[in-house]
Amino acid sequence: MALPADLAARSALSRICTRCSISLRREGLISNGSSLAFQLQRRKLGSRTKQVRHDQQHIPSLAARHFSSSVVRAGFRPSNSLQNESKRVLAPDDLFHSFTNSPIPEIRRRAALMRQHAPCPHPDHRPGGPMAPAHVDFECPDCGIPVYCSKEHWADDYEAHLEICDTLRQINEDDHDLRSGRFFPEFEYAGPQLEEAMVNMSNWDTFLYTREFNAINADRSMRQVTRLLTYPITIGSVLHELSPYNIKAGGRLTAEGLKSFSALRYTLHPPKRGVGTDIKSLRVSPPPVRVFVLGARAESSLPRDAWIQLAHLFPRAKIHLILIGPEAMVNRDNEFPLPPRTPQNPFGAIVEDRVWHTMKISTIVDYYHTIHKTGYFYPYDPYFDCFVLFHPGLGHPASSHEWEETLPMLLETKVPILATGYTQTDMERDVEWVRKTTGGEFDMLLEPGENIFRSLRWDLYDMDPQDISAGNWGLWAFRGKRYEATHKSSE
Incomplete structure (x- = not known):
C-alpha cells in the first residue's frame, strides 16, 4: 500500500542526512565487538565502494552516499524506527537538542558513532604534534554536535570552529525537524506541466514557482525539499531547452x-506533428531517451514521485531511467529476492514500467563495465543517450581504481557524461583525474562550477564532523573527444 508523498519523502530523506552511521549499523560495527578492520575488508571484497569524503585513510570503504529507504514498486514504506520516532512531536521552536541528549534515538546513536570514530581536529593531535590522536567527546553548546576531545581543546580552537558552527547547528535542527513528526506539505510535488507554461530555471525559487509547487515560505522547508529534488532537477536543468547553462559569458556551456x-x-522537445487516428496522420514515435545513472545507490531509493518530476519537464518525450551499480538495491528489502537471470533478462533487471506513462525505471545490480562488454545496451546514440555520475569519486584514492576500466568505455560511446561533486575540491579532483587518465582525450561540455540546483541542505559526515557538504554541489560534463573530418588538397 502506497504511503502519502509526505511520509514517503520523509522516509527517504531521513536516511540521506547520515552517510556512514547507517553503513556501520548495517555492518554490525556498533552492536557487536567484531573487528572494524575485518568488517571493512569483508565489505571491500563483497561490494563496490564509493567515494571517501575526506583524505584520511582510517575508514576508506565507508565513504559512500548511504540513502536507505524501503522502496517498493507500488509505493514507499518507512522503516519501523522512523514510524516510532514520528510519534514524537517536536515544536517548531524546540528543534535544537544536543546529539547526545536528543529525544530521537537515531540521533543519539549517531552521537555514539561520532565519539567512537571521529577524530579531534585540534592541531595538537595532528601528525607530529605533541599529543596522540583522539576521538571527539565534547559537544559544542552552540551547535550540539561532538566536535573536540575536550572542552579545553574546543575553547583553544574556538575561532576555527566558528567557521562551521552555524552550519552545524543548522544541520542539527534540520535533522530534528525531519523527525519531529510534523506534516511536510513541501513533499507534495507539482503535477504535469502545461505545454503552454514555460519553466524558469534561473534558481530554485523561480523553478518551483513556475512549476506550480505549493508555496514554500520557510528556509528549512526549502532545504528539505531540495535535498530530494536535486537529483532529477540537476539532470533536467542541463538537458532542458530552457537550461540556465548556455554559451554566453558565464554560462559555462562550451x-x-x-x-x-x-x-x-x-x-526531448519533439515538434508537434499533428498525430491523429486515421492512416494519413499516423506518425512514428522516437525511442525513449535513456538516462544511465552509474554507480547508483542513493538515487535508486528516491521516492518515485521525485523522479517523475524529470518526466514532467519533458511531457512529449519518453524517458527510460536506468540505475546501474552493485549497490543499486541496498536497503530496498521489499524488492528482494532479485529476479533470476534469464535469457530474456540476462542481468536480472527490476523494471518499473508503471512509474509514469512516459517514464520507465530499470535497476540493474551489476557493474556497468560488465554490461558494456556484452553490448547489451548497444548501440549508443548521442541523440538518445546520456550518462550521469552522482558524486562518483573519480579522483579519490579510495575509489578511482574502480573507474579505470569504466571510463574508457564511457568515452568511446561519444555520449554526454554529467558528473557532480560534494564540494569544489571534490569536483576539481575528479576533473584532474579524468584529464590525467585520458591524456586529455575528452571534450569538456560544461565547465566545472557550482550547480544551480544543488541541495540547499548541508550534510554532516559522521566520521568527521568538520567535513560538511551539500548534495550535488558541483556540476560538470564531458564526453569522449570527437575529431572533425578534414579535407586535404592533393595539389
Whole structure:
C-alpha cells in the first residue's frame, strides 16, 4: 500500500542526512565487538565502494552516499524506527537538542558513532604534534554536535570552529525537524506541466514557482525539499531547452557542449506533428531517451514521485531511467529476492514500467563495465543517450581504481557524461583525474562550477564532523573527444 508523498519523502530523506552511521549499523560495527578492520575488508571484497569524503585513510570503504529507504514498486514504506520516532512531536521552536541528549534515538546513536570514530581536529593531535590522536567527546553548546576531545581543546580552537558552527547547528535542527513528526506539505510535488507554461530555471525559487509547487515560505522547508529534488532537477536543468547553462559569458556551456546537448534536446522537445487516428496522420514515435545513472545507490531509493518530476519537464518525450551499480538495491528489502537471470533478462533487471506513462525505471545490480562488454545496451546514440555520475569519486584514492576500466568505455560511446561533486575540491579532483587518465582525450561540455540546483541542505559526515557538504554541489560534463573530418588538397 502506497504511503502519502509526505511520509514517503520523509522516509527517504531521513536516511540521506547520515552517510556512514547507517553503513556501520548495517555492518554490525556498533552492536557487536567484531573487528572494524575485518568488517571493512569483508565489505571491500563483497561490494563496490564509493567515494571517501575526506583524505584520511582510517575508514576508506565507508565513504559512500548511504540513502536507505524501503522502496517498493507500488509505493514507499518507512522503516519501523522512523514510524516510532514520528510519534514524537517536536515544536517548531524546540528543534535544537544536543546529539547526545536528543529525544530521537537515531540521533543519539549517531552521537555514539561520532565519539567512537571521529577524530579531534585540534592541531595538537595532528601528525607530529605533541599529543596522540583522539576521538571527539565534547559537544559544542552552540551547535550540539561532538566536535573536540575536550572542552579545553574546543575553547583553544574556538575561532576555527566558528567557521562551521552555524552550519552545524543548522544541520542539527534540520535533522530534528525531519523527525519531529510534523506534516511536510513541501513533499507534495507539482503535477504535469502545461505545454503552454514555460519553466524558469534561473534558481530554485523561480523553478518551483513556475512549476506550480505549493508555496514554500520557510528556509528549512526549502532545504528539505531540495535535498530530494536535486537529483532529477540537476539532470533536467542541463538537458532542458530552457537550461540556465548556455554559451554566453558565464554560462559555462562550451561549443562542444552546445552540439551534444542540442542533439538530446531535439529528442526531448519533439515538434508537434499533428498525430491523429486515421492512416494519413499516423506518425512514428522516437525511442525513449535513456538516462544511465552509474554507480547508483542513493538515487535508486528516491521516492518515485521525485523522479517523475524529470518526466514532467519533458511531457512529449519518453524517458527510460536506468540505475546501474552493485549497490543499486541496498536497503530496498521489499524488492528482494532479485529476479533470476534469464535469457530474456540476462542481468536480472527490476523494471518499473508503471512509474509514469512516459517514464520507465530499470535497476540493474551489476557493474556497468560488465554490461558494456556484452553490448547489451548497444548501440549508443548521442541523440538518445546520456550518462550521469552522482558524486562518483573519480579522483579519490579510495575509489578511482574502480573507474579505470569504466571510463574508457564511457568515452568511446561519444555520449554526454554529467558528473557532480560534494564540494569544489571534490569536483576539481575528479576533473584532474579524468584529464590525467585520458591524456586529455575528452571534450569538456560544461565547465566545472557550482550547480544551480544543488541541495540547499548541508550534510554532516559522521566520521568527521568538520567535513560538511551539500548534495550535488558541483556540476560538470564531458564526453569522449570527437575529431572533425578534414579535407586535404592533393595539389
